[in-house]
Amino acid sequence: MAAETTLTLDAQRALDVAQTEKLLRGVLIPPRPALLVAVLEEQGRPEPDLERIARLISEDVALAASTLKLVNSPLFGLARPVVDIQHAVRMLGLRNITSLITGLLLHQAFRNQRGAFMERFWRKAERMAYTTALIARWCARVASEEAYALGLFCDCGVPLLLQQFPAYPGIYAAAEREAHTRPFIEVEHERLGTDHAAAGFLLARSWKLPADLCQAILRHHDAIDYYQREAPDPTVDKLALLLTAQHVLRLYAEQPPAAEWQTVGASVLAYLGIEEAALFQLIRLLRESNEKA
Template sequence: MELDTQRALDVAQTEEILRGVLIPPRPALLVEVLEEQNRPEPNLERIARLVSEDVALAASTLKLVNSPLFGLSRPVVDIGHAVRLLGMRNIVSLVTALLLHQAFRGSKGTLMEWFWRRAEWMAHAATLVARASRALAQEEAYTLGLFCDCGMPLLLRRFPEYAGVYEAAEREADARPLIEVERERLRTDHAAAGFLLARAWKLPAEFCQAILRHHDPIDYYQAEAADVTVKYLAVLMAAQHLVRQMLHQPPAAEWLAVGTSVQHFLGLSEEALVWLLQELKKLRPA
């Protein structure tokens, strides 16, 4: 799936609106980790050393690896052990996700606190959906869930009134997608801003596209669709629905438009969604 004319215009307009707003650069640590991953014979010990050199990242990695989400039989206390257990692809996804936290750690306020809580719930929900549907690898789904709304902190940097726009959009979320309200008020939206961040970090093109389109009320979900982006989108749509249910919010407009197609595409029945919601609630902090 490539940029169509309208979304290309949306992205170009967002670039202009965000001109002068610092988009966090691709972290040097991520560059080193990806370089190691792309070697003919990646060295897991070097990956472990790179992670260990960043105390906050090392602590976050161990906390995540030892969470119920990964279901390891015994606690892991050593970064090298964690890296060996998880493998290269898992640890790269985790490092990418955790570095997102560091990129915006200076941003404060009620909306940012809410953003991080919801990002964590989205990451958990996407992982559960991926596991149940087998549409994606779990580590990809976790990173995707965490990143999907990463444009929000950028809009908050550009528009001090963004928190009010978000609250207004939530009040009519069952009537029209969040991004429609954002465009009406700001002439841009968090999905396009998130696309710019993901592209700046040189994340996979399909990943960037999924971030750009994850509020689209468009039925991309045909059985014959083989595009990885569609799988990413389906997992995100289902994860968003589960998080809204967990928070006792009404179904979003985009889910009302395409939710049935998403369920069919992923092979998830209503009973499966109920079970996934219960599993998500178990992972939610008290």
């Protein structure tokens, strides 16, 4: 059994979340998809029916196609191709397939939000998911499928802020420009009184996602050293993956390290047991995947 997370909603972030709830009052947080509800209900039974879960996923043709495409990608390195959803459920297991479809359903939940900003957002989210899963394959703290969903969800508060604040793309761009001098969410707080990590926490909590995933979404721009510990912690595992993936993507884009990484990066790598030189191998893998795309 995984160790219980020691990170809870501290006083400051509790205030941030409460303030975000007020600011986003009237914004429609996408409800938890009915398909996900049905799959999780089946998963919670003493003897889950894998065939029924496969049928539920297969009924959503677009989701099934996206799932098979992702499962058969080089990212997961399966020995032989998966030919249908039933095969995918048997091959990956119930928890892993559920993680994958949860991430893919997030994209569907915001399909009505269009425009250049959202197109860039989803491309970045997919790169983040891919990179997080790659790192997970190296350190074996989190399953690759769970890491992929984590990477997709970590910035899920961005579309919510865009609904409430039409000028948000400019604020997002300013936060990116200043990210090497101060944490991204400081700029959002300065301009909006909230941040996308707190908004993402609200969405993840409303979808009843695991507590450690919700906490990782909330804290993925924290410049706080959570990593000085001997025993593994599921929230810290996920946070370390996210910060490392963010750093790798900045290196890939030839950007200077983010302020958070400058503060805790060495501790993160020590916690995960990854040498800094290995990050450049990840960049090479990203470039190769981009060339094949």
